[in-house]
Amino acid sequence: MQTNLADFIRDTNEGKEADAILRSCVHCGFCTATCPTYQLLGDELDGPRGRIYLIKQVLEGKQATAATQSHLDRCLTCRNCESTCPSGVQYGRLVDIGRKVVEDQVPRPLGQRIVRTTLKTLLPNKWLFNPAMKAGQLVRPLLPQKLQNKVPPKQDAGQWPTRTHARKMLMLDGCVQPAMSPNINSSTARVLDALGIEMVVPPKAGCCGAIRYHLNDQDGGLADMRRNIDAWWPYVDGSAGFTVEAIVMNASGCGATVKEYGHLLQHDAAYAAKAHRISQLTRDISEILPDFEAELAGKLKGKIGKRVAYHPPCTLQHGQKIRGKVEQILGSAGVDVKLCADSHLCCGSAGTYSVLQPELSYRLRDNKLGNLQATQPDMIVSGNIGCLTHLQSGTDTPVRHWIELLDAALVGS
Structure with missing residues (x-):
C-alpha cells in the first residue's frame, strides 16, 4: 500500500512504524473473513481492511470524524486478523496509533468522556477497585442485571502456599x-x-x-x-x-x-x-506447565471426571500466538476437553469493550456460548479474567480458569 503521511506524524516514531505497517498491507481482504465485527455488521469499515484505510487517510492528513472514531471504537482489537493475514500486517499496533490520533482530533461527547475516565481511573487502581468490588458483592442481588454481570459473587481464594523452593x-x-x-x-x-x-x-x-x-x-x-x-x-x-x-x-x-x-x-x-x-x-x-506434563499426568490421571469446553482467549491465541498448549496440558491430565466451533472468534469481552460496546459484546458472547454449550460441557474453562466474567454472565454452566481445575484436582488427590 502506497503512503504519503502528513507532516504532523511522518518523522515521529509512531509515524515511521505506522508507515511500515501500512506498506505491508496488500488489500487482499482475507482479514474480513475472520473479523467478528465484520461478520456481525457486514460493513467494510467495520472490518480490518476498512479500518486500515480510515487510519491511512487520517495519517495522510484527512480530518477524522465522529464516524471514523465509531468504526475504530467498534474494533475489539482481538487481532484475529493478524493470525489470518498472509502479509504479517501488525494491525494491533496500527489501530493503537490510529486511535490516538483520532482521539486528539475528535472531541468525545461528555457521556463518553465520563465513562472512559471512570474506567481508566477505577480499574487499574486496586485501592479504588477493591473496595468498590466488595461493596458491589455485598449488594449484588439488588443490582440491575447489567451490573450483576460485572460483579461476580465473592470467592474464597484458599490458602497461599507457605513452602519455599529454590x-x-x-x-x-x-x-x-x-x-x-x-x-x-x-x-x-x-x-x-x-x-x-x-x-x-x-x-x-x-x-x-x-x-x-x-x-x-x-x-x-x-x-x-x-x-x-x-x-x-x-x-x-x-x-x-x-x-x-x-x-x-x-x-x-x-x-x-x-x-x-x-x-x-x-x-x-x-x-x-x-x-x-x-x-x-x-x-x-x-x-510453563508443559515441562511438567508427565508429573501432572501422574498426579491427576483419572482425578478430573468432567467434560470441559475450552475457550482460547484472543490475547492468547492471536496476541501471544499460543495455541494448543492448554488442551495438551488438560488432555495429558486425563481431562475430556473440547474446542467449540469458531473457537478462533472473540467472546466479546475484550477488556473494557463489554462496557463501551455492550450491544455488539453481548451478541458475540451469546454466539460463543451457543457454540460452547453445543459440546455439552460440565464446565467451561478459559485463561483470561475478562473472558471468564463475560461468559459466566450468560450461562449457568460454571466458567473457571483452567488452572483452577488442575488445582482442585491436586487438592483432592
Missing part, C-alpha cells in the same frame, strides 16, 4: 483479578508449589498498563509499565537476594501486553533494555 518465579498480581476472582492467583501458586516452584508477588507491581493504553491514555499506560519494571527489576538482576526464572501470567490479556513492553518502550533510553528483558522473561502459565 526455583522461584514472579507473578503479576494484576488489578481487577484479585478482587473479582482471587482464587486464580492462589490456584496458580498452589499448582506451581506442588511442582517445586515458589511464586513471588512484588507488592509495588500493579496493572500491566493495557487498560489505560488501550483507552488512548498511552502516556498513563506506559507509566504503569515503567512502574512494573521498577517493581520487578530487583528480582531480575538478583539485588533482591535471588533471581527469578520467569514472570508468570495467568491472565492472557496482561501477558500479551507485558510481552510487548520491549517494543512499546524501545525508544525510552532509561527503560528500553530493561523492558526488553522483562518481555523475554514473561510466560503464560500454559507455557
